[in-house]
Amino acid sequence: MPSKKPKIQFYADECFPVPVVTYLKSQGYSIIHAYDKNHIQKLDNFHLGVSRKLGKVLITLDRDFLYYEQASLRGFPGVIVISAGSTTPPHIIKICEKALKNINQALIKESLIKITMDKLIKIKEGKIVFQKLF
Amino acid sequence: MKKVTTSPKNLVPKSRIPIAYLLDYIKEGLTISDFLASYPWVKKSDVEKALEEIKNREFTSRYAL
Numbered sequence: 001m002p003s004k005k006p007k008i009q010f011y012a013d014e015c016f017p018v019p020v021v022t023y024l025k026s027q028g029y030s031i032i033h034a035y036d037k038n039h040i041q042k043l044d045n046f047h048l049g050v051s052r053k054l055g056k057v058l059i060t061l062d063r064d065f066l067y068y069e070q071a072s073l074r075g076f077p078g079v080i081v082i083s084a085g086s087t088t089p090p091h092i093i094k095i096c097e098k099a100l101k102n103i104n105q106a107l108i109k110e111s112l113i114k115i116t117m118d119k120l121i122k123i124k125e126g127k128i129v130f131q132k133l134f
Numbered sequence: 135m136k137k138v139t140t141s142p143k144n145l146v147p148k149s150r151i152p153i154a155y156l157l158d159y160i161k162e163g164l165t166i167s168d169f170l171a172s173y174p175w176v177k178k179s180d181v182e183k184a185l186e187e188i189k190n191r192e193f194t195s196r197y198a199l
Contacts, residue, residue, distance in 0.1 A: 014150055017172035040175050041150055061155075087155040088162050089172060 008105050010080075011056035013047040014040055019089040024096060032056070052076050057108050061087050069112050069123040078108035082115045098134045144187070147180040149173065156184055 010031040012021050021033045032054075034040065039050060044064055051058035052075065058065070059080045066081055073079060080103070084095045099115045107113070107122060107130070114121045122130035144153045151173050159169045166181050 014173070014175075015152075015155070018174060019171055035175060041148075086158045086162060088158050088164055088168075091158075091162075 008103065008108065009054075009056040009077075010059045011047070011051045011054055013044075013058060013060045013062060014042065015060055015062040015087075017061075017087070017089045017092060020092045020096065023089070023093050024100075029100070031059070048076065048079070051079070061092070065112070066114060069114070070126045072125050073110045073112060076110055078110060079112045080108065080115060081112065084115060084117045102132055102134055146173075146176055146184040149176045149180065151176060153184050153188065156181065157188065 007030055010024070010029065012031060012033045014034045016033065018033055018035060021031050024031050034042070034047060034050070037050070039047065044062065047060070048058060048065075048068075055077055057078045057080060058076075059082070061082050063081065063083050065079055066083065068079060082092060082095055082099075085091065095115060095117070099120055102120060103113060111122050111124045111129075114123065119131055119133045121128055145151060146153055146156060156169055159165070159172075166178060166185075169181060170176060170178060
């Protein structure tokens with residue numbers, strides 16, 4: 001029976017490798033890259049604004065977004081920061097395969113999720129509110 | 135929302151891609167072509183400039199960030 005859960009839609013910023021987006025699309029994820037929209041050489045705030053406007057969860061490798069763990073993301077679909085060692089596509093694909101299946105819309109909404117090598121950490125307004133090993 | 139400020143970092147010229155990312159590709163035996171496939175708007179000549187930068191400095195991954 002098909003799942004009735006709403007599917008998360010992702011917006012990958014320019015730091016996110018294009019081949020990982022291609023791979024995730026092939027696996028059925030709904031994801032667009034900043035490059036598809038010609039959003040290149042833009043500031044972090046710009047990408048955050050686009051994700052809000054499009055109603056898509058921002059996914060990035062850019063650790064600068066971890067600064068947003070202290071900020072309120074009220075009204076934002078959410079931010080996922082992959083901070084798990086290497087930034088190469090084979091490594092990021094492995095991490096995505098393990099981590100993304102643990103994330104649903106309710107979990108990510110208005111929150112920042114940091115993904116490390118072996119766990120995801122949900123941070124809301126500066127506080128860790130959920131952790132899961134995967 | 136509070137304004138968030140971030141620390142400056144070393145970027146591949148004419149891009150917002152950290153040089154540290156390029157180092158990851160080199161460390162794992164990937165090529166400049168692999169890097170360019172990940173960031174197709176970045177020019178090969180700018181990646182080469184970044185590699186020169188790496189060679190010319192005492193470069194630690196912390197510095198690269």
